[in-house]
Every structure is written in structure tokens, then in C-alpha cells.
Amino acid sequence: MSGKVRAVLMALIAGSGLLLTGCASKPDNDVQGQLLVAPVLNDYKLEMTLAKLSEILVSAKLTEEQRARFLYERGVIYDRLGLRLMARIQFHEALTIKPDLADAYNFMGIYFTQEGDYESAFESFDSVLELMPDYDYAYLNRGLALYYAGRPQLAVKDMKTFFASDQQDGYRALWLYLTEYDVNATQAMTQLQANRALLPADGWASDIVDYVLGKHNDAELLALAKKQLKQPREYVERLCEAYFYMAKVAEEQQKNHKAAQYLRLALATNIYDFVEYRYARVELANLLKAEQPAE
Template structure:
């Protein structure tokens, strides 16, 4: 199983502060609405929701309050991964549109943004398709101002992304920039769309253009750095992350991302320092705690790694990847019952994604004196035809005694060199594990060393071999 952590990608929501309508001097709630808007701009979504809810208790048909609360609820839901909050925001946007008698086109923005985020978070293209239809209807209106048209091109571009249409997205972002050359959200989104479309040359040119237009923005350098990292240009990535941090030393996203770049570049000690700095600025980051646990694990600091990973799962108990990471650390520490418990939680939360854990679950059960139960759990693998098994099933068939060591090594897909190397790493690790169970420590050591020879440090099998041989 790959241990690479995803990049921390930054995105912007509703692109600019939008005044729903000019302040009405006769509006008794004007001051509260201004405070709610300011709170939203400052990222205090809870305060914005509280203020607008107070207004709506007294004036249930106030469409401006509905609009402001819609924006706050959608942004809050996106940040927290809370789809219910996003749905409530979408509902508020609908109410704003209804009570305004469809007179303010800006009220559609939190609706579209909310639907796009639901499409991503729930992996349902139907949400994006619904939003796309609405965006098309809005853009067909002849009386939009240049600013309104720019914002709806931007939102439609964002909607195209979960529909896997990055080229269409790039066209909309480009149109936004034509209408508003300094539209910051579109400037950031355009190079990402080019990259998703596989046009790396245009992506880099677009990133460079943003850097020229916004040379004092840490987000700009952070995002170009992430592009460099995805291209395998780690030094260029580190340079840009460092520039972002130089501009804003409290910008913990860039500090985290630089830590990941160092981790990917084989510098876990330096990575740990960056991740610790990020956590000192924003302590409750389960993703970052898990990543620091990874950095510590690479250095042989297994107890500290487990402490980080336990805190991460406490903060985000429904994250299958964090549970699996904690399970691996327990496994390497030879606490097999705890490893099994974490693997099972991960498998329950994400059955398809976590199928890769099955060989580890089998071994954790065997090492927890549950071999009959382990054999029974995975016995159906042996009835499969060899050609229908994937690499995970093939490893299980070997552990169950259904195929030989030679069969396992012969099953490696040599047509794909990268895949073959990963399968070789994992095959030798589990050959070593099975040899240990049989009491053949010399054979186990030989195979663990072959695992390390692949140098695939992002794989759990590699990590397991490190701990088996105590080589860090």
C-alpha cells in the first residue's frame, strides 16, 4: 500500500466579496448584516451564521440575510467536510432567490458553489450537472454586468472540474480573466485546469503569469510549488514554498506543504521540523499530525509516531486513511491486536479503497493467534481463477498456501516497470513475513533486504522491512 500523502491543495470559494445590494439606511438590521459580511470575509463563518440567524428570527423574509447565511454555511461546510452544512447553505440560497423574486443574480453564487462542492464530496456528478444547467441559464441572460458575467464564468469553470472537463473549465477561467484581469480566484484556477488537462506547458506559463501579477501573495507561490512537486521538481517546489513562508511566516499551509516535499525527498528530520512548526500555528490538523507521524516513523521514532497518529484519529475518527496509518505503526511495533483493530476500522469505513489492507489484516490475525479465523475469512480467494486475481488477492493466495513463492513472483506485471517494482517490493516483504512465521529468519532477512533494495520508501511493505531489519 502506498504511503504517499496527498498534497494540501488550496482552493478559493465565492471569488470576491459580493454586496447583495447597497445598504438601506432604513433597514434596522443593516449594521448586523455588515458585521455578518465582515465576519465572513475574516473566515468567522460561525459568527456570520449566528448574526444572520438572529435577523431571520425577526424578519423571516430577509433575502440579504439568507444570502449571507448561505455563503457562510457553504464555506463552513466545505472547510469542515460537512455536507449537511452545505445543503443548509444551498437551501438558504434558494430562499434568498425566492424572497428577492429572482431579482439578484448574485444569490445564485452560493447555490452553485454549494452544488459543486457536494458533487466533489459525495462523488456525484449529478449535483454538478444540475449546477451546470443553472449556470448556463444565468450566463444566457443579456443584462449581466461584466463583473457578474466574470463571476459566473468562474463558477461554471469550477463546476466543469468534477465533471472531468478541465479544458472547458480553462476556457471559462480564461473568459473570467478577460472580463476581469485581476480576478484572483480565476488566476489561481486556470493553471490547475491546464495541469488537469495534461497541458503542463500552459499550466507553468499560467502560474508564472499569476506570480507576476500577484508577487506578494503566498498562495500564488504555494500553488506553483505544488505544481512543481507534482512534476517531480522537488527543489523548485521547496524554493517556492520557502518564498511563500518568507512573505507570510504564519502561512501554515505552505509550511505543511514544504514539510511534505521534504518527506517525499527523503528528508524526514527536516520534514518533521516543518510539520511541528505548522502544528504550533494551527494545532488541530489531523492531516498534518498524520504526516508528522509518517516523518517520525521513517526515523524509527515509532512511539512518537503512534502518539501523533492516535491524536489524528481522535480529531478525525471517520478518516479511513488515518486509521490504516495507525494500524501500520502498531503492526511495525508488533502490537498486532491493536493493528488489527485499526485495519478493521479502516476497512469498514472505506471497503473498496482499503481492500489493499487484506494481506495485512490476514497477517495481523495470524500473529494474534487467530489463524483459523484468518483462513476462513479469506478462503474464497483460493477458489478464484489465477487470472482473475489482482495483486492483493495473489498475495493472500500465497499467504493461505494456495500458490508458491515462485508463483507469487511470476505474477508480477513486468509490462509496467513502475507497477512491477511496487509488486516486487510487496511480494518480497510478505515472503519474508511468511518465512518468519515458519522460523526461517535467514530467508526472512534475505527477502526483507530485497524489499529495501527497491527503495520504494512510500510503500508500507518497505517500512515494514525497515522495522524488521532495524534499518533507518
């Protein structure tokens, strides 16, 4: 990639905030049944970056590798804007040009999982790990595909690998717990208690773990979501995560109506690129399907 094109790409990504590290049922009376802030609107900077990338792809003289990378970056922006079909087209085109683009396989695997095409998802994540064996988020995403495909033992194996990469990450501890719960609920809770000792004493992810362990109730967790915020969007992001994990706890308590309401609230935040948003719709569909009377 030429120095000029590389500089343009890095400026676009930095400007759009992409260089980030990176969750019809009747209402229940005890649900905190309201979205506490307005849903996030699309960032105009992302839309401007999208327009600039599109201009470069049309007018700039690019190598095949550069074109594949720009297509991938445009797909990432489409994904953040919630335009999943458009994103998928970009990733597919990028892979057609550059078949060893591991990041694009990772996104395709996520989309296949959301659509319930688990075999294609497994193939995508296996391709990621063949190209980049240390790509730890591929273990998370393959574990999620296994989890939703009803293969919890294999999901646990991937989640253990993912958790081992950073044992101070509360989200990794939570997903390990959720997959282990489907294998043995009692042991999953015991393991989460042990993993809690490895996490920071305080912090938002630790607060969610404490909630799952029964140390906070719903209202307390939502109140904690307001603490130590660094920017306005962060509160909505936390609500997306909080509602998702509150739904999972409600489901464990066999309060499916309550769980469904929380999942709807998670979806109402419009935090499209969070794992909790991505799978809130899958969780909601599974709940509603389970409530349908057998034919």
C-alpha cells in the first residue's frame, strides 16, 4: 500500500472512531420497562467517512490488496451503521479479491451465526483461525455459534480459550459462564464466583458479573450504569449490555416474559456493533419460538 493511500485510510479510520477495542410477550410488572435514554443515532462522521471511502474506491488507482482493504473498511462502517446486508456485500467482495483476509471471514461468520447458518459460520471461523491462530475473538465468535447451535460442550472449550487470553476481562468471564450454564448450572455459578476474584474490584464489567452472582438487583445495576461515564454514548452502550444480561438472568429464572422485554430494550439502544445487540435478536426469537404452542 502506498504511503499516500495508507495515510488516507488511517485518517479516515481514526476520524470515524474505528480504532476501538472492543454487549409479542406481555410485560412483566417488575421489569424496568423503559429505555432510559434516547436510542443512539448514527454518527455523521461515520457517514462522511463512508462517502470518502466510496469516492476512493471509485476514483483512486488502487492495488488489489488496497481495494480489498478499503472494501473491508467500508463494510465495517456499514456494520456500525446497522446496514448488515451492505456490510456483508463489502466483506464478500473483499474476500473475492483477497481470500486470506481473516477479519472479513470473522464478520461473515458472525452474520451466518445470526442467521442460524451454523455450518457456514463454523467454516468461516475455522478459516480465521487457520490464517491467524492467535485471533482470540474468533474463539469468542465460534463459541457463540456453537452455543446457539446447541453444542454447549464445544462452546465451553472455545470460551475457555477466549477467557484464558485475558482473565481480567469481565465480559469473557460472563460468556464463559453462559456457555457453562447450559452444561452444568451449579458448576457454572461456582466457576463464575472463582473467576470474579480475578477481575478488577470495581468497574462496569465487574458490576455485571456481580449482578449475575446475585449481588445487585435490576435497579441497582441500572443505577451503576450511570457511574464514571467518559462520554455520552457510553451510557447507552452500558444499557445495551445491562438489558441483555438481565434478560439472560430472567431466562434462567424462567421469567421469559421479563427476559423478552429486556431483550427488546437492548435492541432499542441501536448499538449495532455490540455482541449483546447482535444476539439479543437471536435470543428474542428463541424465546418467542419456545412459547409457541406445539402443533
